[in-house]
Amino acid sequence: MSIKEDPIKLHKDANALMETGKSAEARDLFTKVGELYYKGQNYFGAAEMYYKAGECSVTLKEYSQAVEFFNKAADIALNKGFDRYGLSALEEARNAQKAEGNTKEAEEIEVRIKEINDEINKQNAAGDEDSSFSVFS
Numbered sequence: 001m002s003i004k005e006d007p008i009k010l011h012k013d014a015n016a017l018m019e020t021g022k023s024a025e026a027r028d029l030f031t032k033v034g035e036l037y038y039k040g041q042n043y044f045g046a047a048e049m050y051y052k053a054g055e056c057s058v059t060l061k062e063y064s065q066a067v068e069f070f071n072k073a074a075d076i077a078l079n080k081g082f083d084r085y086g087l088s089a090l091e092e093a094r095n096a097q098k099a100e101g102n103t104k105e106a107e108e109i110e111v112r113i114k115e116i117n118d119e120i121n122k123q124n125a126a127g128d129e130d131s132s133f134s135v136f137s
Contacts, residue, residue, distance in 0.1 A: 007036040011049070018056060027056035031069075038076070044085070047077040051089050054096070063100035067093045083120055087113060 010033045017026035034049030054069035070093035077086035090113050097106035 005036060007033050007040065007042075007045070010036070011045070014049075014052070018052065023056040023059040027053045027060070027069075030056065034072075043076055043080040044082055047073045047080075047082060047085060047089070049073075050076065051085075051092070054089070054092055058092075058096060058099070061099075063096040066096040067100070067105075070096060078116070083116065087116055090116070 010029060014026050014029035014033055017023075017029060030049045030053040034046045034053065037043075037045035037049060050069045050073035054066045054073060057063070057066035057069055070089045074086045074089035074093065077083070077089060090109055094106045094109040094113065097103075097109060
């Protein structure tokens with residue numbers, strides 16, 4: 001019989017580790033919780049956990065690993081329609097690339113951010129045109 005892990009408890013434990021400066025342990029636990037949330041179809045939670053793992057990696061100055069976590073958070077968020085959260089993750093990935101001295105990679109992420117922002121703005125503009133609701137009709 002296997003014992004089911006409680007991702008919410010582990011999430012709280014990871015936050016506590018992060019708050020007490022135990023970034024490496026927190027990063028590892030955030031990663032584990034991200035996997036559990038993803039398997040449980042809590043996609044926003046999974047994206048959040050990978051984002052936090054990225055933050056821990058930045059604290060540890062492990063920028064290439066931070067980029068991986070932020071990109072994973074962005075991919076999950078953008079694929080599930082959490083566009084603003086995905087953009088935040090991409091911005092953090094870009095910042096980590098810059099911190100690592102990877103100017104070209106940071107510029108590539110910046111292009112992706114702009115493309116996503118443009119698409120969101122286009123969708124919002126189309127949505128505004130479609131809404132012809134009036135309280136006077």
